[in-house]
Amino acid sequence: MIYADNAATTxxxxxxxxxxxxxxxxxxxxxxxxxxxxxxxxxxLEDARQAVAEVIGADPREIxxxxxxxxxxxxxxxxxxxxxxxxxxxxxVSTAFExxxxxxxxxxxxxxxxxxxxxxxxxxxxxxxxxxxxxIRDDTCLVTVMYANNEIGTIQPIREIGEICxxxxxxxxxxxxxxVGHIPLNVKDDHVDxxxxxxxxxxxxxxxxxxxxxxxxxxxxxxEGGAQENGKRAGTENVPGIAAMAAALKxxxxxxxxxxPILAERRDRLIRGLRQIPHSALNGDETQRLPGNVNFCxxxxxxxxxxxxxxxxxxxxxxxxxxxxxxLDPSHVLLAIGRVHDVxxxxxxxxxxxxxxxxxxxYIIQSVTDVVTYLRSFSPIWRDLESGxxxxxx
Amino acid sequence: xxxxxxxVMEHFRNPRNVGVIEDANGIGEVGxxxxxxxxxxxxxIEDDVIQDVKFETFGCGSxxxxxxxxxxxxxxxxxxxAMQLTNKAVAExxxxxxxxxxxxxxxxxxxIHAALEDYHNRTGK
Numbered sequence: 001m002i003y004a005d006n007a008a009t010t011x012x013x014x015x016x017x018x019x020x021x022x023x024x025x026x027x028x029x030x031x032x033x034x035x036x037x038x039x040x041x042x043x044x045l046e047d048a049r050q051a052v053a054e055v056i057g058a059d060p061r062e063i064x065x066x067x068x069x070x071x072x073x074x075x076x077x078x079x080x081x082x083x084x085x086x087x088x089x090x091x092x093v094s095t096a097f098e099x100x101x102x103x104x105x106x107x108x109x110x111x112x113x114x115x116x117x118x119x120x121x122x123x124x125x126x127x128x129x130x131x132x133x134x135x136i137r138d139d140t141c142l143v144t145v146m147y148a149n150n151e152i153g154t155i156q157p158i159r160e161i162g163e164i165c166x167x168x169x170x171x172x173x174x175x176x177x178x179x180v181g182h183i184p185l186n187v188k189d190d191h192v193d194x195x196x197x198x199x200x201x202x203x204x205x206x207x208x209x210x211x212x213x214x215x216x217x218x219x220x221x222x223x224e225g226g227a228q229e230n231g232k233r234a235g236t237e238n239v240p241g242i243a244a245m246a247a248a249l250k251x252x253x254x255x256x257x258x259x260x261p262i263l264a265e266r267r268d269r270l271i272r273g274l275r276q277i278p279h280s281a282l283n284g285d286e287t288q289r290l291p292g293n294v295n296f297c298x299x300x301x302x303x304x305x306x307x308x309x310x311x312x313x314x315x316x317x318x319x320x321x322x323x324x325x326x327x328l329d330p331s332h333v334l335l336a337i338g339r340v341h342d343v344x345x346x347x348x349x350x351x352x353x354x355x356x357x358x359x360x361x362x363y364i365i366q367s368v369t370d371v372v373t374y375l376r377s378f379s380p381i382w383r384d385l386e387s388g389x390x391x392x393x394x
Numbered sequence: 395x396x397x398x399x400x401x402v403m404e405h406f407r408n409p410r411n412v413g414v415i416e417d418a419n420g421i422g423e424v425g426x427x428x429x430x431x432x433x434x435x436x437x438x439i440e441d442d443v444i445q446d447v448k449f450e451t452f453g454c455g456s457x458x459x460x461x462x463x464x465x466x467x468x469x470x471x472x473x474x475x476a477m478q479l480t481n482k483a484v485a486e487x488x489x490x491x492x493x494x495x496x497x498x499x500x501x502x503x504x505x506i507h508a509a510l511e512d513y514h515n516r517t518g519k
Binding site: 305308309321323341378380382 | 403412423428429431432449451455458
């Protein structure tokens with residue numbers, strides 16, 4: 001089996017599993033309890049906070065544990081919106097290809113009277129800092145731009161955007177779910193006020209993540225109740241998950257320098273191989289992208305069929321086709337970078353892990369080539385393209 | 395539970411009647427690339443009986459399986475019988491489709507009907 005869907009989720013690392021087991025079996029106390037077992041759990045929680053903070057260059061008091069990236073996105077945006085509203089500022093700048101955890105929250109805020117500007121991400125899948133600057137108004141309360149896109153892997157110029165926001169005194173949030181543990185980042189250097197991350201994207205467990213909120217940024221609760229997490233997120237802490245997340249992040253972040261060149265080389269090998277398929281195109285900028293992300297469109301075929309046949313060959317990947325999204329429209333990310341519907345339906349995302357070998361990459365190239373050729377052999381669209389009845393787009 | 399029934403996967407992996415009939419006397423194409431599904435049906439009808447049927451499909455697994463099953467259901471059948479083909483029959487023959495994939499069976503029904511209509515228009519019957 002070749003698992004190439006690490007942007008969807010990752011296998012838990014051994015260190016994370018061990019950390020989780022140890023807490024479940026031995027340190028099962030409630031961190032809010034006064035006796036020794038509870039205080040041990042509290043210590044594990046605070047050690048984890050320290051470890052997470054260190055990785056992103058934050059102070060431990062600036063880390064809030066959540067149930068994952070979506071919750072962190074919701075809380076970050078809701079908090080900035082609440083602060084903005086208090087000051088009479090109800091304009092938010094974001095981009096067209098954010099994760100739905102961001103886009104749907106913004107959509108809700110729009111219904112509550114906020115004005116939302118979604119910036120173009122251009123054909124290369126990169127936000128232009130000068131366009132962020134131009135979009136900022138006197139009533140802008142928040143800019144939220146993802147660190148790296150979850151589908152096409154493009155890494156955004158976060159530092160430049162952060163500088164612009166801070167020059168103007170505007171809060172800056174970044175959904176860094178795909179970036180944390182994969183590329184080096186530092187919230188202070190990047191001028192980030194709010195940052196969301198999710199453990200299962202960096203070999204931690206599902207159902208846990210964190211929100212970084214710069215000291216002084218007042219958070220709004222999504223969950224009311226006890227005084228956990230400094231009163232900003234009620235509910236007994238997911239200590240096993242949090243301990244495992246910290247273990248996974250320490251390991252992932254520690255290996256970035258070592259893994260990046262290897263992963264990038266495999267990625268580029270895969271890109272070169274898939275480019276040999278006629279009428280195909282890489283989605284997103286070739287160099288400003290995550291080291292493990294490859295995303296292609298193939299003309300004349302549909303993504304779900306491609307995925308099912310690749311699965312038969314032992315390759316697990318994903319697609320932005322409508323059929324895989326459960327809606328009639330293909331991926332909003334591919335539409336945002338200007339891919340037309342016909343082409344966006346034929347997309348394939350391969351997100352590589354450190355475990356893949358060159359032989360695996362070559363097997364993927366051969367398999368994708370075979371399946372695309374096969375599906376095209378009875379595609380009426382491909383027939384029209386090849387007979388000249390319709391012009392090729394790619 | 396798997397996304398699709400075994401029957402759907404079997405027809406998807408080994409679709410029946412794939413291809414083109416060069417001297418078809420009934421051709422129907424439905425769907426559009428924007429929505430991600432196109433089906434094209436080719437019929438060879440003699441003496442009001444469907445002697446041969448072939449299809450080409452751009453679409454998801456259930457679209458390909460529905461096309462395949464629809465061709466199996468009408469092959470060798472009189473035109474009058476093929477006219478009665480419903481999407482329900484296609485879906486049932488596939489041991490069911492997920493609710494949000496039912497439109498694939500509808501497309502298969504429509505593609506067959508479009509090809510039959512083309513045949514009627516050509517022959518004036």
